[in-house]
Amino acid sequence: MSKGTIALINPNKVHPPIAPYALDVLSTALEMAGFTAEVVDLTFCRDDWRSVLAEYFTDRRPILTGITVRNTDTVYVFDQRPFVVEHKEIVTEIRRHVSAPIVVGGVGFSTMPFSLMEYFGVEFGVKGPGERIVCELAQALAESRSPREVTGLLVNDAVWTDPPPACDSPLAPEPRNVVSEIRNVTIPLITPATPYIRRSGMPLKVDNRQYYRQGGLGSILTKNGCPFSCSHCVEPDAKGARLAHRHVDAVVDEMESLIGQGIHDLHTTDSEFNLGIAHSKRVLREIVRRKESSQQSPLHKLRLWVYCQPSPFDEEFAELLAAAGCAGVNVGADHVRKDLLDGWKVTAKGTRYYGSQDVGRLVKLCQAYGIKTMVEALFGMPGETRETMRECVEEFMALEATVTAFSLGLRLFPYIPLARRLAAECDGVRTVPGLQSDTARGPIVLRPLEQCANRAEYERQFMFDEDGRLRLVCYISPSLANRPEAVGYHSDGWHDSVRFLWDCVPRSEHYRVMLPTVAGNSEHDNNYADNPFLVSLRELGYTGAFWAHWPHRDSILARVRAMPTVEDAG
Numbered sequence: 001m002s003k004g005t006i007a008l009i010n011p012n013k014v015h016p017p018i019a020p021y022a023l024d025v026l027s028t029a030l031e032m033a034g035f036t037a038e039v040v041d042l043t044f045c046r047d048d049w050r051s052v053l054a055e056y057f058t059d060r061r062p063i064l065t066g067i068t069v070r071n072t073d074t075v076y077v078f079d080q081r082p083f084v085v086e087h088k089e090i091v092t093e094i095r096r097h098v099s100a101p102i103v104v105g106g107v108g109f110s111t112m113p114f115s116l117m118e119y120f121g122v123e124f125g126v127k128g129p130g131e132r133i134v135c136e137l138a139q140a141l142a143e144s145r146s147p148r149e150v151t152g153l154l155v156n157d158a159v160w161t162d163p164p165p166a167c168d169s170p171l172a173p174e175p176r177n178v179v180s181e182i183r184n185v186t187i188p189l190i191t192p193a194t195p196y197i198r199r200s201g202m203p204l205k206v207d208n209r210q211y212y213r214q215g216g217l218g219s220i221l222t223k224n225g226c227p228f229s230c231s232h233c234v235e236p237d238a239k240g241a242r243l244a245h246r247h248v249d250a251v252v253d254e255m256e257s258l259i260g261q262g263i264h265d266l267h268t269t270d271s272e273f274n275l276g277i278a279h280s281k282r283v284l285r286e287i288v289r290r291k292e293s294s295q296q297s298p299l300h301k302l303r304l305w306v307y308c309q310p311s312p313f314d315e316e317f318a319e320l321l322a323a324a325g326c327a328g329v330n331v332g333a334d335h336v337r338k339d340l341l342d343g344w345k346v347t348a349k350g351t352r353y354y355g356s357q358d359v360g361r362l363v364k365l366c367q368a369y370g371i372k373t374m375v376e377a378l379f380g381m382p383g384e385t386r387e388t389m390r391e392c393v394e395e396f397m398a399l400e401a402t403v404t405a406f407s408l409g410l411r412l413f414p415y416i417p418l419a420r421r422l423a424a425e426c427d428g429v430r431t432v433p434g435l436q437s438d439t440a441r442g443p444i445v446l447r448p449l450e451q452c453a454n455r456a457e458y459e460r461q462f463m464f465d466e467d468g469r470l471r472l473v474c475y476i477s478p479s480l481a482n483r484p485e486a487v488g489y490h491s492d493g494w495h496d497s498v499r500f501l502w503d504c505v506p507r508s509e510h511y512r513v514m515l516p517t518v519a520g521n522s523e524h525d526n527n528y529a530d531n532p533f534l535v536s537l538r539e540l541g542y543t544g545a546f547w548a549h550w551p552h553r554d555s556i557l558a559r560v561r562a563m564p565t566v567e568d569a570g
Contacts, residue, residue, distance in 0.1 A: 002036040003142045004063040006134075007056070007100075010039065010206075011090045012070050013046040014083070014529045016538050016546075019211035021196075021219045021269060022068045022106055022130070027205065028197045029131035029190045035138050038062075038204040042090065044214075050093055057097035063141045065094055065102045066134060069109035069116070072463070073472055076527040077380075077409030078491050078498070079520030080438045080472045083108075084119065084463070091120045101147075101160065103137060105130040110238035111413040115459035117156045123147075125154035128240050129224060131190050193247040195254045196221075200261040209261050216543040217305070218263035222251050222283050226271035228353070231344045231418040232378065232410050235271045241348065243276045252286045252299075259298035265327070265544045266304055272332070273306040274313055284320035291324075303327040305545045311354035313362045322369035328402070328548050329366055333359040334378045336395045337388050344381055356395060363399045372402040374547045379501075380409045381418075382434070384477035386500055393504040397513075403547045405514035405526050406501055408494065409476040414459045422475065423448045423458075433478035433487045437471045440489040444473060492518070512551045523557060536560040 008027065010020040020041070027037040040056050042049040067090070073082040091102060105126035109116055117125040124147065126133050136150040147153060147160070190196075200209035212218050225240035226233070255266060273280055291299045302325040310333050321329070335341055336356040347353050359375060366373045375396055379389050389406075396404050412419040412435075423446040425432045431443035452458040465471040480497040481487045495518045505513050514526040523533040526547075533553050534546050539560060542549055549556060 003034045004138065005036040005038060005060060006030050006138055007060070007062040007065045007098075008037060008039045009053075009065060009067045009090065009094070010041045010043055011067060011087045012043055012083070013049070013086065014071070015043075015046075016215040016528075016531075016534050017043045017211050018070070018215055018217075019208055019219055020068055020070065020206055021221065022070075024196050024198055024206050024208075025131055025190070026066065026134055028194065029135050030138060031197070032190065032194075033135045033139065035135075035142075039206050040204070041206065044210070049090070053090070053093050054097060057094070061098060062100050064134075064138050065098065065100050067091065067094075067102060067104045067122075068106040069104060070106050071108040072111065072116070073411070074527060074529045075411040076520060076529070077411065077436075077474045077476060077494075078516055078518060078525075079527050079529070080474070080491070081529060082463075082470050082472060084116065085470070088120055091122060101141070103134060103153075105134070107234070107238050111234045111415070112459035112463060113154055114454070114456035115463065117154060118158070118456050118460075119463075121156075121159055123156055123160040125156070126152070127154060128238065129244075135189060191247075192245060193250050195250040195257070198254060198258050198261070200263075208258060208263055212263040212265070212543070214538055216265065216538055217545065218258050218266045219269045220251065220255055220258070220266045221269045222246055222273065223270050223276055223279060226275065227348055228275075229346050229348050229350065229417060231346075231381070231421075232416055234413050234416055236348075237415040239271065243279075245276060245279045248279075248282050248286045251283050252290065255287070255302065256290075256298050259301050264301045264303055266302065267545065268304075268306045270307065272309045274308045274311075274317065277312045277317060281317060281320055284317075284324045287324040288320065299325065303544060305548075306330070307332065308362070309354065310358035310362050313358070313365065315365055318365040318369050318371070321366075322371060326371055328372040328374065328545050329362070330374045330545065330547065331359065331362055331376065332378075333375050333396070335381075335388075336392045340381055340383055340388060359396075360399055363401050367400075372548050374403040374405060374545075375399060375401040376405045376407070378407050378410070380476040380480060382475075382477060383479075385479045386497060389480075389497070389501065390504050393501070397505065397509060403512055403514065403550045405547070406516065407514075407526065408480075408498060408501065408516045409474055409491070412462055412473045412475055414462050418475065419446075419462065420448070422446060427451075434475050435473060436476060436487075436489050436491060436493070437473050438490050439465075439469065439471045441465065441469075442489070444471075444489065446473070511554065514547070514550065523553060533557065539563075 008023045023039050030037040045052045072084050101123040103124035104122050110127045113125045113127045133152050140147045198208050199205045224244045225242050226235045290297050304326040305328050308329050308331050342352050363373050422432050426446040428447035428451050431445050435444040449458045462473045476494050478487045481493050482496040498516050517525045
């Protein structure tokens with residue numbers, strides 16, 4: 001018999017849709033532990049999500065409801081659109097139907113977990129990978145034990161009182177024989193050798209094939225965490241500062257399962273695929289080995305898309321990528337200037353780990369092996385000027401990558417090194433030029449953690465102002481402002497630098513370049529949330545990484561505009 005039902009909610013309504021991989025992982029872990037895991041996915045019912053929740057909870061009483069928060073907002077300076085408000089509406093609606101406690105997790109949640117637990121009014125939170133913690137929490141609730149026994153669980157004392165009594169549920173799959181002793185309770189848990197169960201077309205599970213049909217990509221995780229300390233990046237804090245490798249066979253088994261379901265384009269969800277490159281090569285070698293050993297292997301249909309840093313990336317790695325079926329490499333190069341990259345793109349010891357020559361080598365190797373490339377630059381860090389931007393644009397354009405993307409400005413999250421540094425400079429008494437938010441009603445003054453009463457108070461100031469109004473705090477180098485001597489608080493103070501970037505790229509090259517726009521969401525920029533070009537791709541049935549089709553966007557958009565509308569058909 002099942003120990004109880006756990007409801008897993010995906011509140012993400014952004015399109016093109018991205019499959020909630022975390023809910024596949026949690027479903028696998030909970031089923032192994034003897035629970036019934038049911039997924040209520042709101043992505044495909046954006047307009048009637050309330051009725052979907054009402055219908056689900058009408059005849060179900062889960063002992064725990066889990067919610068995954070992938071993103072708190074667009075993280076795009078020129079389109080400061082928060083998602084947490086609609087997530088809170090979903091939490092409130094769930095409360096109307098069921099009294100079971102709620103636990104929230106996910107990468108977005110993990111960037112500011114204490115303030116979001118407080119904002120959502122939920123009992124529990126999980127920072128980082130959550131399969132062990134959620135299983136232990138479910139076990140504690142099923143046995144009416146105190147969840148405070150669960151190591152690593154975040155508890156909101158303002159909400160949590162006593163655990164509800166255990167209840168019976170329908171049958172769940174029998175647990176496997178992988179066990180971990182936790183406070184004298186035996187709970188089967190995921191290990192690095194466990195393939196995550198990925199499904200399609202099953203009720204109350206993640207429908208990976210539907211996500212592929214409407215979003216164009218599947219996902220695969222080979223390792224979790226990141227050991228680097230890049231100034232602008234949330235991943236070491238949100239996912240863990242050490243690499244946790246999955247077993248090679250488990251990864252490739254999962255790939256075969258997804259391809260067998262008709263999902264041929266898989267994108268790595270690792271922080272960067274080439275970190276821990278020896279493990280990455282072992283994964284690629286296993287893909288190649290299985291392809292060579294059988295002409296019937298589904299891996300012959302694989303199109304792999306990966307995130308990479310410029311280094312390490314040698315010829316053996318490029319050759320293995322090509323042999324495995326890699327279609328494209330997205331490289332986070334960020335800049336060419338050593339003085340800017342020093343202290344920005346660094347290891348845990350503070351050492352810069354690549355230079356612009358590594359970017360050039362990567363692109364050339366990929367070109368030699370027929371792999372498409374997208375090179376990304378991120379402008380606006382402290383010290384950035386229009387001349388440093390121009391220098392980077394010229395050098396990156398000369399690489400002749402398939403696509404080159406230029407972004408401007410950074411969303412600040414509480415625990416990234418740059419945010420900590422700026423909070424220390426503010427010291428609770430002054431603003432720092434470059435801090436901005438489109439909803440700010442005055443200068444943004446941050447306080448360092450040690451000046452705050454608790455972590456929730458420290459985190460809160462990066463999402464809300466003193467009156468509780470939403471205020472997404474961002475940063476753009478003040479040297480890029482329209483009038484540096486009078487830096488404002490809203491992003492329109494940097495519109496001249498947006499136009500400057502457009503002028504840096506010859507018009508004849510615009511077709512293969514992503515550039516920011518003052519509108520913040522158009523067919524020209526790489527803001528993913530409801531992007532008109534991305535939505536057009538999916539309407540026409542394109543698959544793979546959206547940037548691979550970028551050079552042809554004019555013809556693709558023309559095809560969409562020529563399609564008959566419902567009114568035309570009538």
